[in-house]
Each structure stands twice: as structure tokens, then as C-alpha cells.
Amino acid sequence: QVQLQESSPGLVKPSETLSLTCNVSGYSTSSGLYWGWVRQPPGKGLEWIGSILHSGTVYYNPSLKSRVSISVDTSKNQFSLKLRSVTAADTAVYYCASREPSEFIYWYFDLWGRGTLVTVSS
Amino acid sequence: YELTQPPSVSVSPGQPARISCSGDPLPNHYAYWYQQKPGQAPVLVIYKDTERPSGIPERFSGSSSGTTVTLTISGVQAEDEADYYCQSADSNGSSWVFGGGTKLTVL
Numbered sequence: 124q125v126q127l128q129e130s131s132p133g134l135v136k137p138s139e140t141l142s143l144t145c146n147v148s149g150y151s152t153s154s155g156l157y158w159g160w161v162r163q164p165p166g167k168g169l170e171w172i173g174s175i176l177h178s179g180t181v182y183y184n185p186s187l188k189s190r191v192s193i194s195v196d197t198s199k200n201q202f203s204l205k206l207r208s209v210t211a212a213d214t215a216v217y218y219c220a221s222r223e224p225s226e227f228i229y230w231y232f233d234l235w236g237r238g239t240l241v242t243v244s245s
Numbered sequence: 246y247e248l249t250q251p252p253s254v255s256v257s258p259g260q261p262a263r264i265s266c267s268g269d270p271l272p273n274h275y276a277y278w279y280q281q282k283p284g285q286a287p288v289l290v291i292y293k294d295t296e297r298p299s300g301i302p303e304r305f306s307g308s309s310s311g312t313t314v315t316l317t318i319s320g321v322q323a324e325d326e327a328d329y330y331c332q333s334a335d336s337n338g339s340s341w342v343f344g345g346g347t348k349l350t351v352l
Contacts, residue, residue, distance in 0.1 A: 228338075
């Protein structure tokens with residue numbers, strides 16, 4: 124059974140870098156189709172942050188592209204998100220997400236972490 | 246691009262609920278639907294416009310017509326009260342978008 128679990132930094136100060144890690148169990152990050160991050164500000168909808176494909180290609184939401192980076196560490200079986208120069212507008216629940224093993228490449232997430240609330244405040 | 250959903254839909258138990266999602270790319274790209282209950286992560290309920298993942302009740306179905314896709318819940322139950330989001334992406338996965346979400350209230 125594949126499970127995803129986000130790390131929990133909790134509180135980040137304005138202008139600093141938000142760093143999150145998603146630990147993957149039950150499946151190898153070296154085999155996955157793609158891995159991604161989605162966030163949800165309190166009381167608001169879902170926002171795609173970006174995805175990293177099995178090939179290593181990374182795609183980002185244009186609205187965040189200048190501040191975000193996503194990477195995979197296959198040796199630790201985890202993938203990570205870094206968001207630089209955060210402001211209060213970056214306060215949200217952050218989800219890591221992926222796909223069940225499949226031979227078909229369609230773009231959706233059917234595996235989700237539980238989510239972790241990150242608050243940006245001094 | 247954007248996907249547009251109604252903010253809210255209300256139905257009585259046992260009645261059908263239909264949630265629409267509109268966007269220009271939808272005739273060319275698949276849509277996906279997620280259910281999200283308070284305090285929980287989203288759950289995929291429909292993929293590739295009309296396919297239902299294993300474990301999702303048969304009362305959930307999807308359809309597509311032109312620039313609009315629709316999630317239908319036939320015979321709504323109290324446990325279906327949740328937020329529902331549509332999502333789509335371009336052909337190489339370089340650009341994803343979620344609809345604004347629809348709050349389904351079971352009266």
C-alpha cells in the first residue's frame with residue numbers, strides 16, 4: 124500500500140524559505156510516474172504548485188515559478204518542495220500527491236498525503 | 246486557463262446532484278473530479294471524464310459535452326456532503342488547473 128507523508132515545519136517567518144518533504148512508503152520514487160504538490164489556503168480551493176516527472180522534468184505553476192523548486196531524492200525515497208520569499212499569502216495546507224503505479228500517463232493525483240498546515244507569520 | 250464551477254449546489258437526500266465544470270480546454274483534455282470532506286485530503290472520484298476508480302460508489306458518474314464536464318451523484322446520501330473540485334491538465338502535464346470548487350449541501 125502506497126502512502127505519502129508530509130513533514131511538518133509548521134511556522135515559517137516572512138521572507139524565509141518554506142521547505143517540505145514528502146516521505147513515500149510502499150513504492151519507489153525511482154519508479155513513479157510523477158510526484159507533485161498542491162496547496163489550499165484556509166477556507167479556499169486547491170492550487171497546483173508543481174510536478175516532477177519520472178524523467179526529471181519539472182513543471183511549475185506560472186504564478187509561483189520564480190520562487191518554487193521541486194526535487195526527488197531516490198536514495199531517501201522522498202520528494203521535496205522549497206518555496207522562497209514567503210508571505211502571509213503562502214499560508215496554506217500543503218499536500219504532496221502522486222499516482223498509483225500505472226502504465227498509463229494521465230494527469231491526475233490518486234494518492235495524497237494527509238496535508239500539513241504551514242503558517243507564515245513573524 | 247480556468248475551470249469554472251458553481252460555488253454551491255443543494256439537493257435533498259435521494260435526489261440527483263449535478264455539478265458542472267466549464268473551460269475552453271475541456272474538449273481536448275480530460276477532466277478529473279475530487280471529493281474533499283472537511284479536514285481531509287481530496288479523494289479522486291472520477292478520472293478521464295467518465296471513469297470511476299475502484300472503491301468509488303456507482304452513484305458517482307461523469308459526463309462530457311463540449312466545454313463542460315459534469316459530475317453526477319445519483320441518489321445523494323448525507324455522506325456525500327463535501328466540496329467537489331474538477332481538474333484538468335495539458336497533454337504533457339506541464340500545466341494543471343483546478344476549478345474553484347463546489348460545496349454540495351445535502352438538505
